[in-house]
Amino acid sequence: MPVPTLLALTLDLDDTLWPVLPALQRADQAVDVWLRQHHPDVARAWPIAAMRELREQVAADRLDLAHDFTSQRRLTLQHAFAACGIAAAPVDALWEIYFAARNSVELYPDSLPALRRITARWPLASLTNGNADLQRIGIRAHFAHHICARDSGVAKPDPRIFLAAAERLGVAPDRILHVGDDPEMDVAGARNAGLRTAWINRDGQPWPAELGAPPELDLRDMTALADWLDAQHPAVGTPPGT
Template sequence: MKYYRRLNPIQAMTFDLDDTFYANHPYIVEAEQQMFAFMQQHWPETASLGKPAWRQFRREVVRETPACRHDMIALRRAVLAKMFGAIGLTGDALADAISRSYDTFYFHRSHFKVPDEYVTVLKQLAHKVPLMAITNGNVDIARIGLDGCFERVYHASSTMRSKPFPDMFELACRDLKVPAQSILHVGDNLEKDVAGAVMAGFQAAWYAENRTMNLNREQAHLLPHIALDSLSELLQLI
């Protein structure tokens, strides 16, 4: 554990999920591969579109509906609507294709388990302070083994902007009924988690599961309060 700033007494903790408890990118890649395979199996015309069209439609959705950039569910479903619209689907057939394809993606996106040692640490922490999760993603908490670890999980959406915007931090602070300076946020991303938390008045702990932690290799303009060598070190702070 390395300290960069003085810590106030901790009365509550919030946690990022993706890349903090698990390496997220491989699961997203696998889920997209499964989704495209499902689409091509059931709607062969989509094979001629492929990932270039997907990326183009994604840019169009974000340009047309900027709020979608904060809502991964709405964004992906909107891109699917454009993909299937491009092959001529409309009405109930379009809605069915979007639903089944998104469900395929979401199943594989959450098709893993968080390591048992992380679950053990969270349960030990929860006996001492309230815990909440703040995520820009949409992983299924129950399926990955974190069900019951947090009092509440906040997901970015079209009405609640993603980190580093303060929306979810401020809502968590209100729901916790704890001063922001007494909350420790734990996350892997030095911009979205660390800077976002600090700018919202929280304290910040840097911890990444998906990569070797080296500040010299990271883009950051704010230091965390602490950098952790293991998640279990949080137990020493309360």
């Protein structure tokens, strides 16, 4: 059976274009520094590790917010302040501090050159469970659409978020290549929704067999993706045989 022509791509963000852990750690630290300056009692009651545990508890208690990390974090701050007898938590100010640090990401060196090559020829939609802000990160212009779990009401690996992306792109699922680092969220999720799959496997891990068939593409980085796209799909307008 011939493979349908690829018409668009969807792309995961965290740990695909940049390592997310350093940014999340800086964000937790920025909040802690602010609390120690402005609300030392709250900072003493909720050091970084305790605040993380509280957020995990909020996530466990509020499964209805599983797709919405932003609301989980804002609720965590409200709980932390309430436990210290402060009903009106400065959630907006703290969220801004957290969000600015969370978006101070450092792209992998291959990400931006590959994005430029890919988006010169293919419509691209970001597809994330996280709350990265492409405008703040400075790469918004590369994306035709931005699909996130918070807006969609469901998170990867739910097939519905992939189908929502296909609808936004105006392209059938089997004409879309989804690209991401997470075997379950990205590869299995996209495959279950009928998309083609590329695994960005920066550490060269073996494919987890319990997730079924391996992805169509197992790639070391974004450069490998751009190379594959160039090789498979010569530039539009290139005469055959050239």
